[in-house]
Amino acid sequence: MNLIRIGSKQAAGVVIGPVFAILAALVAGGIILLIIGFNPLKTYYELFSLGAGTYLGITESLKRMAPLLIMSAGLIIVFKAGVWNIGGNGQFLIGAVLAAGIAPLIMDKLPIFFYFVVLGLLGFIGGASWVCIPAILKAKYEINEIIVTMMMDFIAVNFTSYLVRYPLNAQPGLFPQTAVLPIEKRLPNISLTEVHIGLIVGLVMVVLVHYFIKRTALGYEFRFAGENKKAAIYAGINIKKVIVLAMLLSGGFAGLAGANDVLGIKGSFQAEWNPQYAFSAIPLVFLARFNGFAVIPLAYFFSFLSIGGEFMSRAANVPVFFVQVAEALMLIFFGVSEYLKKRSKLF
Amino acid sequence: MNSIFSEPFFTVLFGGTLTASTPIILAAIGEDFVESGGILNLGLEGMMLLGAFTAFIAALITENVYIGLLSGMAAGVVLGLLFGYLVIYLKINQIVAGLGIGLFAIGITSLLFRILFGAEFPVIPDITDKTAIPLLSKIPYASSIFNQHLITYISWILLPIAWWVLYKTSFGLNVRAVGENPAAADVHGVNVYRTRYLTLLFEGVLAGLGGAFLSICDLSFFVFHMTQGRGFIAIAVVMLAKWNPAGIFYGAFLFGICHSLTYGLQILGLDVPREFILMLPYVAVIALLCILARNTRFPAAFCNPYERE
Structure with a gap:
């Protein structure tokens, strides 16, 4: 029982940290988009649908x-x-x-x-x-x-x-x-x-x-x-x-x-x-x-x-540089997630 | 082919050397304080780049070089304090935070530049006022040495001042104590966090100024990732100097020579492929590290976040 709990807690920790970092980076990136005059929701929708929602996008992504x-x-x-x-x-x-x-x-x-x-x-x-x-x-x-x-x-x-x-x-x-x-x-x-x-x-x-x-x-x-x-x-x-x-x-x-x-x-x-x-x-x-x-x-x-x-x-x-910004934010928020993990012992 | 003793060659070489070394001197002084306080800031490149970008935009709008320089400094300070928050307060791994800040700056400056200007590269109308020192700037061959931008002279003056502050004042002593043994410094009433934040603030000013100098004094335009590793070179220069500001001049000067040879050799008309000349500064940095920075003793608390008991 204990082992299972520890196991699932560890598994959750592995997932929650990166997911937090990615979501936080996307939110921060969305704020940047908003400031420079783009609709973040529309931009993300297009970003994801072009990258993961079309045959061409999926093929190119798998190559990348x-x-x-x-x-x-x-x-x-x-x-x-x-x-x-x-x-x-x-x-x-x-x-x-x-x-x-x-x-x-x-x-x-x-x-x-x-x-x-x-x-x-x-x-x-x-x-x-x-x-x-x-x-x-x-x-x-x-x-x-x-x-x-x-x-x-x-x-x-x-x-x-x-x-x-x-x-x-x-x-x-x-x-x-x-x-x-x-x-x-x-x-x-x-x-x-x-x-x-x-x-x-x-x-x-x-x-x-x-x-x-x-x-x-x-x-x-x-x-x-x-x-x-x-x-x-x-x-x-x-x-x-x-x-x-x-x-x-x-x-x-x-x-x-x-x-x-x-x-x-x-x-x-x-x-x-x-x-x-x-x-x-x-x-x-x-x-x-x-x-x-x-x-x-x-x-x-x-x-x-x-x-x-x-x-x-x-x-x-929206230039390709936005993705570079988002990835840098993910790295920064990864660090933040490590802090939260230590601090809260939540995950 | 011009003679190697021709005046244009020396004018370009001397003037170019000092101009190119200025951003390195400024950024390295800042990094020297930060590292002496026990923090490695790999985001230095990003601070310079954001400084260069912000200064360029401000100078383009206002056509005033000083407003540009101040904006560049402000941008450097913002990134410096953000980095400080990440590594001092949140205690994030300094290398991760530094790389993150660096990548962020490369991305955001490129993004904003592309959105503002599309495929164009606007040039600021001539606003750089060089300050010629009377008489000295009339010396043949060496005239360009004493015909530099005000910031270049300031960077020279800053070197001895930085040495004095770091080694002869109580603030400098606090910085070094915090870098060597933060717990002991804390016991003696030094505010470790505040001291480290101050060094980063100081670095932000200088790195932002260095970047601003690059985009609006040395040049008058901005291109993607225009710092081209200067932040990392400044960090190397600090290591070469073994954290003594007095030693920063030599490393920065050498970078300046290599950089200005890029133009100098073109004036000579030497038939060396341009790529090999462009490699020179980076090769020189590695060679110098190899000779001078073996088994260097780092500040004892280098890269370690401080946790108050």
């Missing part, structure tokens, strides 16, 4: 889930380990540009399955390479990884822009982009749908990471280091290994998300492209409290929010 899921998998690892990697946008770009640059070279030489695997690995390696410097500086010299990953982000934007404008530019003189992959060299769709298989990759990654953190010895070391660094050191955990591994994995997942978007949606890397998924994935994994299974519905929610926002900025005149 893939990079969010993959990136979230990496963030779960790194945040659980108590390390901050906020440069996911840059790692995403490096993974994407590597996949987009190499794909045309190998697409006719490898069987299609290995071609995808190789490019996925390249994306992973690309993203991981971009956190090497922050990871080593953090592990060796305790240099703040937040600052360094952020700096690497700006370097990545410029570096990929250079690559796409010069060495990888497939059409000099026109809008710079890498060679466009033919449809048959992009990720195939899940049968009976128009959603490419990146979604399945994302779901698998998030679930794998969830069990990796919960069930494996290494995952336990990550959690221990994240919860109590001093005790972990005392218990003989190699904290430097944890920092470097967690950061490399998170960067790798961000890079894989980049390869996924190139192979699944874009078919090439275009200049100025920077979808900044990390800015959605960070609030997302906090709302999910680093729980892989909670990430999945939230990723769908964030996806249809951003797809709805994109559709709406074409239909009505």
